[in-house]
Amino acid sequence: MTPNSTFDPNAASNPNNGIFGLPFTQETASLVLLPVPWEVTVSNIAGTSRAPDHILNASLQIDIFEKGAQPFWENGFFMEKTDKKLLIKNDYLRKEAELYISFISQGEVLEGNKFMCKTLKEVNEGCAFMNDWVYTKTKDLLKANKTVGLIGGDHSTALGFIKALAETNPDFGILQIDAHCDLRVSYQGFVYSHASIMYNVLESIPAVSKLIQLGVRDYCENEWNYVTQNSNRIQVFADQEIKEQLFEGKTWKSIADEIISQLPQNIYISFDIDGLIPSLCPHTDSPVAGGLDTDQLFYLFKKIQESGRKLIGFDLSETGISNNGFDENIASRILFKLCNFLSASTNL
Numbered sequence: 001m002t003p004n005s006t007f008d009p010n011a012a013s014n015p016n017n018g019i020f021g022l023p024f025t026q027e028t029a030s031l032v033l034l035p036v037p038w039e040v041t042v043s044n045i046a047g048t049s050r051a052p053d054h055i056l057n058a059s060l061q062i063d064i065f066e067k068g069a070q071p072f073w074e075n076g077f078f079m080e081k082t083d084k085k086l087l088i089k090n091d092y093l094r095k096e097a098e099l100y101i102s103f104i105s106q107g108e109v110l111e112g113n114k115f116m117c118k119t120l121k122e123v124n125e126g127c128a129f130m131n132d133w134v135y136t137k138t139k140d141l142l143k144a145n146k147t148v149g150l151i152g153g154d155h156s157t158a159l160g161f162i163k164a165l166a167e168t169n170p171d172f173g174i175l176q177i178d179a180h181c182d183l184r185v186s187y188q189g190f191v192y193s194h195a196s197i198m199y200n201v202l203e204s205i206p207a208v209s210k211l212i213q214l215g216v217r218d219y220c221e222n223e224w225n226y227v228t229q230n231s232n233r234i235q236v237f238a239d240q241e242i243k244e245q246l247f248e249g250k251t252w253k254s255i256a257d258e259i260i261s262q263l264p265q266n267i268y269i270s271f272d273i274d275g276l277i278p279s280l281c282p283h284t285d286s287p288v289a290g291g292l293d294t295d296q297l298f299y300l301f302k303k304i305q306e307s308g309r310k311l312i313g314f315d316l317s318e319t320g321i322s323n324n325g326f327d328e329n330i331a332s333r334i335l336f337k338l339c340n341f342l343s344a345s346t347n348l
Contacts, residue, residue: 007022007023009064009065009071009073010065013060013061015060018056018077018078018079019033019056019059019077019078019079019335020059020060020062020064020073020077020332020336021059021060021062021064022064022073022076022077022078024076024077024078025078026078026080026146028076028078029075029076029077029078029146030075030076030146030147030343030346031075031076031077031078031146031147031148031149031339031342031343032078032079032080032141032146032147032148032149033077033078033079033080033148033149033150033151033335033339034080034134034137034138034141034148034149034150034151034161035052035053035056035079035080035081035082035083035151035153036052036086036130036134036150036151036152036153036157037049037050037052037082037083037086037087037090037153038086038090038130038152038153038154038156038157039090039094039152039153039154039194039285040090040093040094040097040123040126040127040130040154040156040190041097041123041127041154041156041187041188041190041192041193041194041195042094042154042194042285043101043187043188043193043194043195043285043286044285044286045283045284045285045286045320046094046285047283047320047321048152048153048154048284048285048317048318048319048320048321049087049090049091049094049153049154050321051151051152051153051318051319051320051321051328051331052079052082052151052152052153053082054319054321054325054328055151055316055319055328055331055332055335056079057325057328058325058328058329058331058332059332059335059336061329061332062332062333062336064336066340069340070344072339072340072343072344073339073340073343075343075346077339077343079151083133086130086133089126089129089130090130093122093123093126093127096119096122096123097119097123097190099116099119100116100119100120100123100188100189101188103116104116104188104189110189120189120190123190124189124190124191124192127156127190127191127192128191128192130156130157130160130192131159131160131163131192132160133160134150134157134158134159134160134161134164135160135161135163135164136160137160138150138160138161138164138165139164139167142164142165142168147312147313147342147343147345147346148161148313149313149314149315149316149335149338149339149342150313150314150315150316150317151315151316151317151335152315152316152317152318152319153317154194154285154317154318155178155182155194155195155197155270155272155315155317155318156192156193156194156196156197157315157317158197158201158270158315158317159192159197159200159201159204161313161315162174162201162205162208162268162313163204163205165207165268165312165313166205166206166207166208169207169266169312170207171207171209171264171266172207172208172209172264172266172267172268172312173208173209173210173211173212173262173263173264173266173267173268174198174201174208174210174211174212174267174268174269174270175212175214175259175263175267175268175269175270175304176198176211176212176213176214176270176272177214177215177269177270177271177272177275177292177297178213178214178215178216178270178272178274178275179215179216179217179218179239179272179274179275179286179287179288179290179291180195180216180218180219180272180274180286180288181198181213181216181219181223181224181227181236182194182195182196182197182198182199182272183196183198183199183202183219183222183223183226183227184196184199184220184222184223185199185222194285194317194318197270198211198213198270199226202230202233202234208268209233209264210233210234210235210262210263210264211233211234211235212235212237212259212262212263213234213235213236213237214237214259214275214292215237215239215242215275215276215290215291215292216236216237216238216239216275217238217239217240217288217289217290217291218286218288235262237255237258237259239290239291239292240290242255243290252296252299253299253303256299256300256303257303259300260300260303260304260307260309263304263307263309264309265308265309265310266309266310266312267304267309267310267311267312268311268312268313268314269311269313269314269315269338269341270314270315270317271314271315271316271317271334271338272317272318273316273317273318273319273320273327273330273331273334274286274287274288274291274318275291275292276291276292276293276294276297276330277290277291277292277293278291280293280294280330281318281319281320281327281330281331282320282322282326282327283320283321283322283327284318284319284320284327285318285320286318294330294333294334297334298337301337301338301341304341305341305344305345310345311341311342311344311345312345313342314338314341314342316331316334316335316338319331
């Protein structure tokens with residue numbers, strides 16, 4: 001659905017419009033972005049709960065014209081307003097989680113402290129509430145025939161959305177771009193930790209038949225054991241191995257072809273921004289040396305599209321908040337690529 005005749009895609013963005021300066025409403029847009037302001041279990045640098053609104057502001061600086069590309073934005077992209085009640089719940093539970101993390105980091109015994117046991121229970125119940133909230137919101141949007149993208153917040157926010165997608169997509173794969181495997185079991189005692197998202201997906205959503213992890217370079221022995229025990233379902237393209245292949249003359253095209261060959265027909269992209277090189281995401285929760293460049297990933301997205309595979313949804317998480325807006329600017333450009341990809345897949 002094209003915007004009204006007064007919209008000029010060549011003009012400066014109107015701050016009264018929505019994401020990317022586009023003049024769509026939820027009713028007129030085909031693609032709806034759901035912000036999830038949640039970072040209760042982050043284990044290092046906080047701030048990503050405010051990322052959706054910062055990404056929205058940064059998106060107004062993006063030119064929506066791309067040489068040689070179809071103007072998929074004409075189908076309509078819209079971002080819902082941040083739910084203030086969920087943000088308030090996040091802020092309260094984040095303080096509780098920080099107290100708990102400080103307690104266990106000093107080697108204290110949890111079972112001997114009733115207050116901390118109560119705190120952990122409250123945090124886990126709050127995270128379960130967030131998962132149900134995301135599930136309900138995304139399920140309703142999908143029922144309304146919208147394509148949906150999710151903007152975190154931390155990486156844990158995607159579980160409810162993937163669950164909703166699984167109800168109408170009985171077989172799909174996840175392409176996870178991440179510095180971490182996120183296969184820990186109840187990390188720090190948090191059942192729905194950002195470090196446990198893919199473990200929770202694989203254990204609770206059988207419709208996810210394949211998990212392709214790209215760019216990982218920071219994981220524990222238990223996570224790697226889980227990968228090897230589930231090699232029929234998980235394929236890891238570790239950052240170090242990719243770099244060594246590139247150093248020895250292998251092309252990124254051939255690596256991209258190998259990645260694509262492992263993907264099923266229907267895919268979901270889970271994009272933790274710390275999968276990038278740290279210079280592109282310096283304020284993310286847990287930056288790690290190494291990583292991928294946006295040019296590599298945008299090329300990969302292009303080749304996946306050309307392969308005829310269908311993107312059924314995505315999440316973009318762990319964007320940090322910076323004083324100069326740099327992290328948010330990078331995230332908004334990634335978001336635009338993901339929106340175009342999802343919109344292009346609508347009729348496949």
